[in-house]
Amino acid sequence: MGTANENWWPRLVNGGSRCDGRVEVYENGSWGRVQDTLWDLNDSHVVCRQLGCGHALETYKSSQYEESDGRPWVYDIQCHGQESQLRDCRISGPLNSSVADSSDVVILCSEHIQLKLSDGGSPCAGRVEIYYNGTWGSVCDDSWDMIDAEVVCKQLGCGHVMDMSLPSSYEPGSGPVWLKDVKCSGNESFLWECPSAQLGHQDDCSHKEDVRIMCSDHKEMRLVNGKNRCEGRVEVFYNKTWGTVCSESLDFHDAAVICKQLHCGVLVDVSYDNKLFGAGTGPIWLGEIDCTSHESSLWKQTHERVISRGRG
Template identity: 60%
Template sequence: MKQHLITWGYEPNWTQERRNHQPRLVGGKDRCSGRVEVLHRDEWGTVCDQYFSLLDAGVVCEQLHCGAVAATPGVTHFGRGSGPVWKENYHCQGNESRLIDCPVLPRDQTSCSHGNDAGLTCSDEIWSLRLINGGSRCDGRVEVYRNGRWGRVQDSAWNINDSNVVCRELGCGSAIFAYNSSRYGESELPVWVNNVHCEGNESQLRNCSIFTLNQASSDSIGVGVLCSDHLQLRLSGGGSTCAGRVEIYYNGSWGTVCDDSWDLDDANVVCGQLGCGYAVEDKIPGFCGQSKGQIWLDEVRCSGNESYLWNCSSAPWGRHDCSHKEDVTVKCSEHKEMRLVNGGRRCEGRVEVWYNGTWGTVCSEKLYRVEAEVICKQLECGPLAYIEYRAWIYGQGSGPIWIDEMKCSSHESALWQCQFDPWGKHNCDHREDAGVSCKDAEMPETTRGKGCDGGNESKSRRLPDLQLRVDGGSNNCSGRVDILFNNRWGTVCDDSWGLADANVVCRQLGCGSALWTPGAATIAPASGDIWLDEVKCTGSESFLSRCLASPLGQHDCDHKEDVFVTCSGTKIIRFVSE
């Protein structure tokens, strides 16, 4: 049975369980620095740096009475451990006082070794400062460590000068906003400081001219700060948190990363930082629409061992020679998506699921109406029409059979939220591949095209039916892609073009699947019209007209960017104008 959130509970004895979750730091200069190790089942083991967040680190420092997090050095900074590398990864929220209070998320793949052992240095101070509940060490509710315990800072007139001192003390740049604590959630901790007034140039908060301890004040409120060095990372528009355009929050706004020098090592750092496994594709042409706004990073060069993308070598923040056509996209191994293939339309066909970098099928043995309705709902295809159990209509798939023994409640929004056997475990063969037909031929146009910018792709739209051919290649299934519109043949621009789009062209022409789809044409450029730009197919469409694209004839290309495809087949079905 698949579990989505678990807590460690191997020992029935609560005292034993508490002892088994004790952390320690080994190999540092004192008890408050070193390699992170956790006792589990009477055995000490290490924690994978890839899945050890600043929030987890803060809880360890708290539990060890070592103040706040001072640094999380790179992997093996304190030497390699011995014994097990624990497979489970903690998922602390930052307000826990013990590691045992944090939930634990299981990992399906074991990708860590002692070369990935996490290290930690705590402040080990009688007095220290932190920001909590803001998503990074440079954003959150202001708290101070005093008398062996964390407590709140409250003030009735908290302002940007006070906030600047906090950011400076934490090495977080300058303050962008001064908040009250309601932005980050109220705390039940004791009030250690309740009146602060700073000039803004002090090096520490406790050096400010007014810094009142432990005096009750009815009009003071908890305070918070957003600093300029608050950094966050996300993947946007890819259908899950583990795929899409790479975006970084820096200096108060979200921006993108340019693909100059980008490679698989850089993509692996992104996936690891997000807890999404490893990268299965480091560039995904056509995967997402272009962004707007800042381009924060360019010329990124990671070794692959960094915990955070901004720890990699790169050009200075905001300095680049790119446009948003070069925005980086990444797909990680923990990304999941679903499609229906070999049907006559998008909403019918063999059920296929993308997981761990590969498309696989679903066993029909325990696929009942409730489970099939979840599939139709997830694909926004309306009500269920029928289920195919024996792969007669839509054919047998290939590759792994990812899902078997499903049990859904009908409340799930995605099939993998249902209970089922572990990924890839099954007692089926491809003769039992599940197929589904849903009643809606297409999802409503208002919901199609929600991409990297959260659905603001108003220029993308459904196309009219198009006649299609390839021209100028070595056989009748390779060449430049031409379409007929207004009784004139024209070309397709390679902006956003990728393998999924090329597969649709090959499928429509009866030419098998795409073998190769270079970004620019490799034959002499055409002349005349360029009819299509920014084509965005999912790869499961039977016709190019079912994909999203810019309006016909609208583009910012020249014929050097004409699309060229090579398909696996040699038979072509060509549409000829009347």
């Protein structure tokens, strides 16, 4: 197998994994991004195969990817699709860069894998889902335990596992069940590194058995005791408990961000009268708020140091 310092070795960059992203090739000591007006799925199959990324699911042109240091290289590459390496294809170029459009070649290979938690109120709670073979699917809960859940929370940067018994009222999955019989040691960086059945469609698992977890960094917000969901006392869910927000530091700008985060439109009024919506109970989770009103959520400008039991 070749190495990445060989001429015409490809790589995929700025995607979600090494099997997704903009095509770049190594030639004469430097990397350059490929621009080829005739690039097709056969060319993409060869790149995916050479990188050990399965087969190509999608290929398209994009100018949205982050710029690289490498200059654009314009080629006319024609593969049959069965070649083991890109340099085995017929290659004309590099051509005059003036004939290039501004779009880079982008590939999605079948071995591109992602992980997320869905329908749980934040990126750190919900149904465990894996993106594989171009489709989001779920994980079967047979043999699932706390160690497996810890690997998910760690991989997502969501702290540690808090709960593995989320209510079945959470939305069921709709895609395939991609994984079952997961048996992690706890040292893995990715869920798919754990000893388990091979990634693929698990016909003997239903979506009633989808894994749902909550990690320690899960946070939610709501307004309570109002006439509708867009009016009331601000409450924050953190550390498995609903608590309140310190009113001493919450001003008009902060409240405007809360309305935006809850998809409740434009802020109309802020009240600090406990008689209006009732006094809160539980811990005071959030203080020292200083929004500019341009943030999309309160979490964009707060840090873990301000989430604590305290006085408001």
